[in-house]
Amino acid sequence: MGETVHAIIRNYNGDPTRLMDILIDIQSQLGYLSEWTIEQIAKSLDIPKIDVEQTVSFYHFFTKEPRGKYTVYLNNSVVTGFYKVDEIVKTFEKEAGCSFGRVSPDGLIGLFSTACIGMSDQEPAAIINEQVFTRLTPDKVKTLIAGMKDGKTIEQLKGSSYGDGQNANPLMKATVKNHIRKKGEVIFSGDYTAGDALRKIKSAKMSSNDVIDIVKKSSVRGRGGAGFPTGMKWEVARKAQGEPKYIFCNADEGEPGTFKDRVILTEEPKLVFEGMTIAGYAVGARYGILYLRNEYMYMKKYLVSILQDMERDNLLGTAIGGKNGFNFDIRIQFGGGAYVCGEESALIESAEGKRGEPRDRPPFPVEKGYLQKPTVVNNVETLCTVVKIITKGHEWYNTIGTRESRGTKVLSISGDCEEPGIYEIPWGFSVNDILKMTGARDVQAVQVGGPSGSCIAANEFGRTLAYEDLATGGSLIIIGKNRDLLKDVVLNFAEFFREESCGSCVPCRALTGMSKLVMEKIVSGKATVSDIDRLVSWAPIMKKNRCGLGQTALNPILTTIKNFRHLYDEKVKGNSEIINPAFNLAAATADYEAAVKN
Amino acid sequence: MAKKIIATASLSGCFGCHMSFLDIDAKILDLIELVEFNKSPIDDIKKFTKQCDIGLIEGGCCNDENVHNLLDFRKNCKVLVSVGECAIMGGLPALRNMVPLQECLEEAYLNGPTVRDCNENKIIPNDPELPKILNKVYPCHEIVKIDYFLPGCPPTAELIWNALVTLATGAELKLPYESVRFD
Structure with missing residues (x-):
């Protein structure tokens, strides 16, 4: 057992910043991370045992007890x-x-x-x-x-019986299905050959500044949800001091209802890796890291082999495409099961082997990111898009979508519809269009952009998906009229955020727990109007949280109070404000009655 | 201006908040110019004789008598104030909330070192005259609506005084930072 632990640590040169990989590998071999194992790791890496323990305890998939064969x-x-x-x-x-x-x-x-x-x-x-x-x-x-x-x-x-497309690849053999229902002009256009953009850079003699320039002219914005202009991010990172620089691809899609990155990485992994390489060229970065959520561990062998293929084809490694001095390597960093690691600074912390807690900003990752070096974190889809922009030109790209939202969006659509799956559509579609496209009927609500987005009612289904109207990181959950919105959806999301809050900021740590209790009270019909008011009054307090995920953690509750107030009102109807309806004297004295009876 | 009528009670508390109240010393003479006391341990009126304006509650609820008392206060007072840690959060008595009631009672009456040799019939007191112990200690606002909370263990005499003057005259209350910070 000791030999296994030490061999794995040697694989990573005893580097404590690779603690995540070390823990994942050891757990994969030994089944769990015992007290003894943790001690060994701490000794070998020459770090305090508590540092190992805090990382182990942070992530959902790490365990100190055996969890079965x-x-x-x-x-x-x-x-x-x-x-x-x-x-x-x-x-x-x-x-x-x-x-x-x-x-x-x-x-x-x-x-x-x-x-x-x-x-x-x-x-x-x-x-x-x-x-x-x-x-x-x-x-x-x-x-x-x-x-x-x-x-x-x-x-x-x-x-x-394996899934369609590359899911059946001998290195993956996954029973997962792609469900690509609609292919768009950018990501799933089917006209990509690995190396397209790199060849274009060479043939058109594009400098890194030219690349940034084209990306800026294309007005491509981050696809993770926040919509930050990609070109600007790259430019700041390019000018930032510090070597080496890093490109991260954020494939931690933990927002419930999102699965587009899984499908893109399954069908177009080279597009993603080439996007990272282009970003590396533009920013002057030497290394790329794909941060992949632990849930997608089944793709590991497949993706590693793709990286090897690309290295063999000189699309990665040294002197890429015959261009001297253009060196770029990519490795895959797995997470350990934590929603908050989708936040870029938490993701970087995690990749450094620590608890995935968001950092204070400034400094922003583009200045001081991974290992305190300038780091760009881009979404999977953003990086794919850039490859197409370089290959086909920003003029082409700018003809797709709306004025402020260029290009397409890959949507993950799930819930009460006939054809859940992946839809790549140009920005500017209305929610109604999408409901029609997916064969959804009797829709009560649509959760746009996952739980941290907003839950909208029929009167807003005419709104368009675009940064200027209804922005989304790409997930739509369709909720039918037969669902109990508060119990089946909102309460589930409340529990999700309570569980996934990293606990770093007090408002997020405390209010995700308290709001879940209040939601339970509401669902049980024992709440009052002032309970609803209390939830609303917490909105500004949540804005004090450090990261975007914490700031939006009450959104499932707040947006449903806004858009489905009648459901809440029905639950509290007739309940006294003066005497708490949730308190039941007979129940509160039952234990005593039982104790004295014996 | 008619005098405001106030009532006070100590539920599951230690009377510390009432003692702190008495620490207003000579200001109590000013106070009786400002308010009239109704049900309260201070004047020993046992039952409400009229509708009150302000009710001050010390202590949380640990038994059914506390609950009935609190409901009575809610019914008879326009404004109800939780005074001190126990009323607001359960306080020291709520330490037992971590232990199941059965275990608490057994420790107190059957197994504790001062009772184990003398409670020959192994009886947990159960006379119908006795209040029934609740499964846990409840802060007051989990049972009735509480309008205001005066923090402290106990709140200082000055804070109680200022709060009463504020409620009686409608002036603005400035809570000093020291009274609401974490210890």
């Missing part, structure tokens, strides 16, 4: 709840012989729940030993558990 992480996101997940849960528990959060007595099967795993278009889904199992039914669960009891390998459990 087969570890099931069943998704508990909103959309899963639309597919009778209760039955799946019951079947898992009955067949495995233990409840969720526990390991079966024989140590064979561990059952755990987890936040959205990026499979919202094929729920209910679970991760079992790093492999994804989708569209679960009680029957499928029975077969899976029986297979585990028979000692089948994870490959055998998956069966031989």
Whole structure:
């Protein structure tokens, strides 16, 4: 055991900033991170044990206890709840012989729940030993558990019917489906050959400034949601002092209901990596890091082989495309299961082996980012877009979309519609267009941009998706009229944020927990109007949080209070403001009655 | 201007807040010019005899008698103020909230070192005359609406005085930073 630990640490040259990789590899080999293992890691890396422990304790997928030979992480996101997940849960528990959060007595099967795993278009889904199992039914669960009891390998459990496209690649063999319902002109146009943009740079003799110039002229904006102009970000990083510089590709899509990066990385990984390389060229960066969420571990072998292919084809490595002095290497950094790591400075902290807590800004990552060096963090989609802009020109790009929102947007659409999946459409589509396109009927609400975005009602379905109107990082969850919006959706999101708050800022840490309690009170019909007012009064306090995720963590509640006030009013109707309806004297004295009876 | 009528009670508290109240010393002479006391331990009026303007509550609720008392105050007072840590957050008595009630009672009456050899019949007091202990200690605002909260353990005499003057005259209350900061 000690040898395994030390060999893995040697793989990373005993570098404490690679703690995430070390922990992931060790856990993958030994199943869990024991007290003893943690001590060994701390000693070998020459860092305090508490530093290792705080990283271990921060991430959802790290464990200090064994979690079974087969570890099931069943998704508990909103959309899963639309597919009778209760039955799946019951079947898992009955067949495995233990409840969720526990390991079966024989140590064979561990059952755990987890936040959205990026499979919202094929729920209910679970991760079992790093492999994804989708569209679960009680029957499928029975077969899976029986297979585990028979000692089948994870490959055998998956069966031989794989998903479409590259999901079936021998290095991935995933049962995941792409569900690309609409291909647009930019990302999924199908006319890309690896190296297109690099060849264009060479043939047109573009300097790095030329590249930045074209990106600026194309007005491409960050696709993660905030919409920061990409060209400007690159320019600042280019001018920033410090070497080497880094390009990060943010593929931590943890926003429930988002899964576009998964599909892009499955079908167009070279487009993503070339985008990083172009960014590297423009900024003068030497290294690129793809920060990939732990949930997508099943893609690891496939993506690593793609990187090797590109190196072999001189699209990565040294003297790229025969251009002397243009060197760029990419590695993949896996996360450990933490929503907040989608925030760029938290992502950088995580990549440095620490807890994924957002940093104070300034300094911004473009000045002092990864290892305190200038760092650009771009979304997967942004980087892909840049390749196309370089290849086809900014004039072409500017003809697509609206005035302030150029190009296309890849949308992850899930929930109550006939065709959930990936839609690449030009900016400027209305929500109604999308509902029609996806075959959604009897829609009560649409959650735009994930829980941190807004939940809109029918009167706003005419609004257009664009930075100038309804901005979105790309996820739309369609909520049918048959759903209990407050219980099935808002309460689920409230629990999600309570769980995922990194705890660094007091408003986020305290109010995500308190708001969940108030939501429970509202859902149970025991709340009052002043409880609703209290939630609203917390909005300005949440703006004091350090990161964007914390600032928007009450949005599911606040936007539904704004747009679906009648649902809240119904729940509190007739409840006294003077005497708390949630207090029940008979229930409060029941314990005493029982104690004195004996 | 008619005198405001005030009532006070100590529920599950230690009377410390009332003692702090008395620390206004000679100002109590000014106070009786300003207000008239109704139900309160200060004048020993046991039952409300009229509708009051201001109710001051010390202590949270640890038994059903506290709850009935608090409901009575809510019914009879226009404005209700939680005075001090116990009323606001449960305070020291709420330490038991971490222990199930059964265990608390067993420790207090059956197993504790001062009772284990003398409670021969192993009885947890259950006379119907006794208040029933609640499953946990509740801060007052979890049971009725509380209009204002005066922080402190206890709130200083000056703070209580200023708050009362404010409520009685409608003047503006300035809470000094020291009274609301974290310790």
